[in-house]
Amino acid sequence: MNVPSQRPRIAVGRLYHESNRLNPQPATADQFEIQRGEAVFECAGSTLGGIIRYLRQANVEILPLISVSGPPSGLVDHEFYQAIRKELVERIEASRPDAIILDLHGAAASTEIADLEGDLLAYLRRHVGPFVAIGIGLDLHAHLTDSMLENTDICIACKENPHSDVVECGMRAAELTLQVLRGDLRPVVISARVPMILPGAGETASGPLGEIHDRARELAAGTSGIVDISIYNVFRYADDYNIGQVVTVMTDGIVSLASQVAKDLAWAFWDNRERFVDDLFEIQDAFEIVRSQPANRPYVMADMGDRILAGAPGDSTVLLAEVLDHFAELRAALTITDAVSVKHAQDAGLGATVTLDVGGQISPGLSSRRITGKVIHLSDGAYTLAGPFHGGEASSLGAAAVVLVEERVFVLLTSKPGFSHDPAVFTSQGIDLKSVDFVVVKSGYHFAMNFKGIATPLLVSTPGVGYYRKGIFRYDKSRFWPEHDIDLKAIETKAFGGRSISR
Ligand SMILES: [Zn+2]
Numbered sequence: 244m245n246v247p248s249q250r251p252r253i254a255v256g257r258l259y260h261e262s263n264r265l266n267p268q269p270a271t272a273d274q275f276e277i278q279r280g281e282a283v284f285e286c287a288g289s290t291l292g293g294i295i296r297y298l299r300q301a302n303v304e305i306l307p308l309i310s311v312s313g314p315p316s317g318l319v320d321h322e323f324y325q326a327i328r329k330e331l332v333e334r335i336e337a338s339r340p341d342a343i344i345l346d347l348h349g350a351a352a353s354t355e356i357a358d359l360e361g362d363l364l365a366y367l368r369r370h371v372g373p374f375v376a377i378g379i380g381l382d383l384h385a386h387l388t389d390s391m392l393e394n395t396d397i398c399i400a401c402k403e404n405p406h407s408d409v410v411e412c413g414m415r416a417a418e419l420t421l422q423v424l425r426g427d428l429r430p431v432v433i434s435a436r437v438p439m440i441l442p443g444a445g446e447t448a449s450g451p452l453g454e455i456h457d458r459a460r461e462l463a464a465g466t467s468g469i470v471d472i473s474i475y476n477v478f479r480y481a482d483d484y485n486i487g488q489v490v491t492v493m494t495d496g497i498v499s500l501a502s503q504v505a506k507d508l509a510w511a512f513w514d515n516r517e518r519f520v521d522d523l524f525e526i527q528d529a530f531e532i533v534r535s536q537p538a539n540r541p542y543v544m545a546d547m548g549d550r551i552l553a554g555a556p557g558d559s560t561v562l563l564a565e566v567l568d569h570f571a572e573l574r575a576a577l578t579i580t581d582a583v584s585v586k587h588a589q590d591a592g593l594g595a596t597v598t599l600d601v602g603g604q605i606s607p608g609l610s611s612r613r614i615t616g617k618v619i620h621l622s623d624g625a626y627t628l629a630g631p632f633h634g635g636e637a638s639s640l641g642a643a644a645v646v647l648v649e650e651r652v653f654v655l656l657t658s659k660p661g662f663s664h665d666p667a668v669f670t671s672q673g674i675d676l677k678s679v680d681f682v683v684v685k686s687g688y689h690f691a692m693n694f695k696g697i698a699t700p701l702l703v704s705t706p707g708v709g710y711y712r713k714g715i716f717r718y719d720k721s722r723f724w725p726e727h728d729i730d731l732k733a734i735e736t737k738a739f740g741g742r743s744i745s746r
Contacts, residue, residue, distance in 0.1 A: 263554020293413020349385020548707025
């Protein structure tokens with residue numbers, strides 16, 4: 244058993260990005276918030292925030308590495324990724340920790356590699372050797388690969404979508420990693436993979452996924468030795484071998500039932516696959532609700548096809564065109580990613596009337612929309628997320644401009660795609676959400692949590708690269724239901740871990 248003689252030294256960091264390869268614009272350094280040293284501690288509403296909270300309570304020495312996070316977008320620029328990877332290892336080598344605990348998304352990909360986190364963890368393990376514990380807390384939309392499991396001691400996901408429990412996930416990842424370090428836990432992980440995605444019904448509190456989580460909680464409570472069950476609903480726009488739903492069962496030492504538990508839960512996905520569908524409103528129906536049911540205003544419309552929270556560019560003008568062309572009595576606020584139009588608005592200046600062709604420049608298949616309006620707000624786009632998801636964190640829209648069209652539609656032009664699931668995106672730019680009938684967000688799940696009590700949610704079926712429909716996207720490596728004909732005869736399990744950290 245390993246009992247560190249001094250206060251354990253634990254290095255912490257984050258690399259958080261969900262990368263949608265269908266977004267043609269790579270995610271470059273300017274799209275990320277990067278903190279180094281003590282600034283890494285300013286992340287209360289995240290998995291990293293939970294890691295730090297637990298470690299402070301545990302009275303260990305915390306060594307901040309680097310935190311890199313940004314809204315989902317295109318593939319991470321590979322040179323940028325390599326620079327971050329190099330810096331992370333240099334900081335680890337300089338601080339010589341007993342353990343490393345990281346907040347990773349799990350569905351990041353670079354312009355050259357499909358499994359960024361798997362690459363990062365293999366690289367870290369090679370550099371630190373076998374005797375430094377590595378723990379990670381992942382998003383449940385991770386594309387969980389064998390490399391992530393092979394190169395970590397603790398690998399768990401948050402359990403809820405929308406992700407209301409990321410802080411708890413971080414705390415648990417830290418708790419378990421410290422147990423490994425003390426020799427109190429010898430984690431064995433069994434994984435079971437099902438070759439399917441969830442075309443819809445991705446919320447964990449209800450529907451088939453709610454039932455699977457209920458069953459997982461029951462099995463965890465009723466089977467001695469189970470430490471964690473994590474259930475991964477793979478990011479639907481990743482393209483890699485072995486895409487699928489993954490269940491991991493972590494036990495303390497070998498527990499023979501673990502494999503059966505993992506298989507049972509994996510089969511529950513397959514057996515219920517036809518039930519994973521979303522209930523979305525067609526565009527006209529959503530607008531008709533806003534028009535005819537004023538008591539529930541303001542509404543918050545989720546632009547499902549252009550979800551920045553799924554890595555889409557956020558430049559769709561489809562809902563903007565609808566309100567301008569067909570609903571002249573409605574007042575609205577929405578964001579459009581368009582750095583060029585921001586520049587034009589800046590050049591024209593506050594109070595100027597401008598005519599701009601906004602949006603539609605990045606998303607394949609979408610087009611721009613001409614607007615004429617008054618520039619009523621200009622800023623550098625810096626704001627703080629209101630939360631609860633990532634609440635308190637600094638974020639940026641890049642240079643931003645608000646153009647008020649027809650005295651009723653606030654078009655918030657941003658240079659970078661923003662975390663528009665959060666009301667602070669609008670309020671930070673001088674837009675009062677009580678003054679509009681609806682606001683458009685580029686999010687499908689998380690907005691419901693951050694807009695709770697502020698606006699009535701409506702999920703709207705819109706075009707774009709942020710919403711999976713069978714047959715519309717190209718997949719080169721992945722094979723999964725419902726995109727491909729899969730004849731599932733058996734579900735195999737794999738085992739990882741079982742080693743102890745002793746020096
Ligand atoms: Zn997620």
